[in-house]
Amino acid sequence: MNTKAIYAACLFAALNICTLAARAEAADVTAKTYTYGTHLDIKxxxxxxxxxxxxxxxxxxxxxxxxxxxxxxxxxxSKFADGCTTDN
Incomplete structure (x- = not known):
């Protein structure tokens, strides 16, 4: 194997590990329900x-x-459906 192939394999492995970590983090998130006055911190x-x-x-x-x-x-x-654009 040449060094380019080794570098490519290492990069591919690192990206897969990052993807798995991101999915595991997202799975731990519980949804909050919006109510009037809820403080939103959206970046x-x-x-x-x-x-x-x-x-x-x-x-x-x-x-x-x-x-x-x-x-x-x-x-x-909750929101109006996207199909409501032409309705009053």
Whole structure:
């Protein structure tokens, strides 16, 4: 094996270890439910999800984000479905 192949294998192994560590950290996060007045410390939004619905109405949604200490947080909240853009 040449040195480039060894370096590539080491880099691949290190990236896999980092990915596993990030997944383990994210699995330990429990979702908090938003209520009026909840203090939000959002540095960066990582993902937004919502229940699928074919019609306009209120749906459950979830936001995963990093706070100012770079800790992953999950917030559950309610919102109007994305299909409500043309409805009043």
């Amino acid at each position: 960066k939004v990582l993902s937004l999800k919502q229940d699928a619905t074919p019609s306009c109405g209120i749906v459950n949604a979830q936001m995963t984000y990093l706070d100012s200490h770079n800790k992953t947080q999950v917030l559950d909240y």
